[in-house]
Amino acid sequence: MARKFFVGGNFKMNPATRAEKVKLVETLAAADLDPNVDVVIAPPALYVIPTAELLKAKGNSFVKVAAQNCYIKSSGAFTGETSPAQLADAEIPYVILGHSERRTLFHETSAFVAQKTKAAIDTGLSVILCIGETLAEREAGTTLAVVEEQLNAVVPLLSAEEWSKIVIAYEPVWAIGTGKVATAAQAQEVHAAIRNFLSKAVSPSVAENTRIIYGGSVSEKAAPELASQPDIDGFLVGGASLKPEFIAIVNVLRKS
Numbered sequence: 117m118a119r120k121f122f123v124g125g126n127f128k129m130n131p132a133t134r135a136e137k138v139k140l141v142e143t144l145a146a147a148d149l150d151p152n153v154d155v156v157i158a159p160p161a162l163y164v165i166p167t168a169e170l171l172k173a174k175g176n177s178f179v180k181v182a183a184q185n186c187y188i189k190s191s192g193a194f195t196g197e198t199s200p201a202q203l204a205d206a207e208i209p210y211v212i213l214g215h216s217e218r219r220t221l222f223h224e225t226s227a228f229v230a231q232k233t234k235a236a237i238d239t240g241l242s243v244i245l246c247i248g249e250t251l252a253e254r255e256a257g258t259t260l261a262v263v264e265e266q267l268n269a270v271v272p273l274l275s276a277e278e279w280s281k282i283v284i285a286y287e288p289v290w291a292i293g294t295g296k297v298a299t300a301a302q303a304q305e306v307h308a309a310i311r312n313f314l315s316k317a318v319s320p321s322v323a324e325n326t327r328i329i330y331g332g333s334v335s336e337k338a339a340p341e342l343a344s345q346p347d348i349d350g351f352l353v354g355g356a357s358l359k360p361e362f363i364a365i366v367n368v369l370r371k372s
């Protein structure tokens with residue numbers, strides 16, 4: 117079965133005001149989006165529920181909402197955290213975990229990201245699991261070792277069935293927010309290696325069915341060639357998800 121194209125918009129800590137957020141979500145809710153694509157937007161925590169409510173109020177059940185992070189516990193004395201159970205209760209279906217900004221700025225280890233992934237999956241959420249190497253790691257020739265280490269932390273914690281709730285986002289750190297998008301060949305090479313890894317570490321069927329999306333300075337211009345690669349199943353878009361350009365990226369495969 118063909119893997120369904122998946123485009124996520126990671127707003128990160130943007131936009132700065134509720135008014136801008138409303139405008140952004142209203143534009144997306146009214147847009148003509150390819151129905152053959154899974155579209156998920158991840159606003160900051162403060163806006164997660166209002167975004168879901170706004171989409172509902174606009175009659176849009178197509179665009180789904182993701183949180184950008186969650187903790188490993190259901191509730192308790194964990195100041196500043198959001199639990200997977202709270203997200204599930206709020207009917208937020210997705211969570212982004214392991215983004216490089218969290219790994220780097222907030223010192224999240226692969227083991228911790230894996231624990232979060234397990235907690236989210238156990239709660240019924242779907243996970244956009246981010247992995248990727250830094251420029252130094254790429255230049256040292258360790259790209260595949262890095263992404264395999266990040267995935268290896270998750271593999272023992274999930275059953276083969278649970279992989280159906282995971283979308284892997286390969287995001288080379290050197291391409292994030294830099295305007296320096298990976299070439300289609302560079303991205304395809306790593307995506308194919310990740311699929312090969314999944315085949316050996318989990319199963320050929322999980323490898324075949326798991327969506328592996330690319331993130332890192334995705335733009336309307338770069339999207340078509342990246343999307344034409346056999347192992348690139350969509351995008352996780354940062355900066356461009358805050359612009360009308362996001363609609364063109366979602367619609368990249370649409371035949372007019």
Ligand SMILES: O=C[C@H](O)COP(=O)(O)O
Pocket residue numbers: 126215287291292293294295331332333334352353354355356
């Ligand atoms: O989660 C999204 C990625 O970090 C990509 O961000 P960017 O498109 O701004 O480079």
